[in-house]
Amino acid sequence: MIVDAHTHIGVERLFNLVMTSEELMATMERFHISKAVVQPQAGAPDIKQNHREIFELAQANPGKIYGLASFNPVTDEEEYRKNAEWAVNELKFRGLKLHTNGFSISPQNPFSRKVFEMGRKLKVPVMIHTGAGVPQALPSLVIPVAREFSDVPIVLAHAGGGMFAGEAIIAAQLCDNIYLETSWVYAADVAAMISAIGADRVMFGSDIFQNIPSHLAIYENLGLSDRDYEKVIGLTAASLFDLK
Numbered sequence: 001m002i003v004d005a006h007t008h009i010g011v012e013r014l015f016n017l018v019m020t021s022e023e024l025m026a027t028m029e030r031f032h033i034s035k036a037v038v039q040p041q042a043g044a045p046d047i048k049q050n051h052r053e054i055f056e057l058a059q060a061n062p063g064k065i066y067g068l069a070s071f072n073p074v075t076d077e078e079e080y081r082k083n084a085e086w087a088v089n090e091l092k093f094r095g096l097k098l099h100t101n102g103f104s105i106s107p108q109n110p111f112s113r114k115v116f117e118m119g120r121k122l123k124v125p126v127m128i129h130t131g132a133g134v135p136q137a138l139p140s141l142v143i144p145v146a147r148e149f150s151d152v153p154i155v156l157a158h159a160g161g162g163m164f165a166g167e168a169i170i171a172a173q174l175c176d177n178i179y180l181e182t183s184w185v186y187a188a189d190v191a192a193m194i195s196a197i198g199a200d201r202v203m204f205g206s207d208i209f210q211n212i213p214s215h216l217a218i219y220e221n222l223g224l225s226d227r228d229y230e231k232v233i234g235l236t237a238a239s240l241f242d243l244k
């Protein structure tokens, strides 16, 4: 079972991208991806509408599509709380995203705290963008908050994004609740991640549709045991995000 732990639909004005639900479903079919965790775009023209679109796609494709909420935390406490509760309790989204690059905010910024607090309250993982967008996106900035919120699973999206893969590995070695999602990561670094922290905390993700074939090929050619391959390609994400 292949699970894409990180993809999107919607109009992304920040990175000049459009990702449609039709394209998502077609690429999943083409590459035999059973389930996908789908996020809104940080630069969506209407972020709540983007969440609704994902919800509708999930309703139309039960057991295949799962949402992950993404709201800018630079807002008042009450507004963020309401949005996070709406997404998790009503739309049944499986986690909260902190887009350090899209919202230009460090995980250490006091505004970011509410994301971790809501992850704890709603009992869902928090995914944090890492890699492109330094300094806010440095993996090491997550270490203090991962220690403080040691009961909240934290996924480093892009696991340092190539340039900072080594730092992402160190963060995960220091904090048992840190997981690594490997879109945009080089093959040798994916291998290093699995050998450093094990297949139970590393997961395939694509971020954009064009990455799917090359990223799947990386995992197929690492020489993993069948058990570890099954985990990193799908089981780890399915278990973390509770994709039943």
Ligand SMILES: [Zn+2]
Pocket: 006, 007, 008, 207
């Ligand atoms: Zn993304």
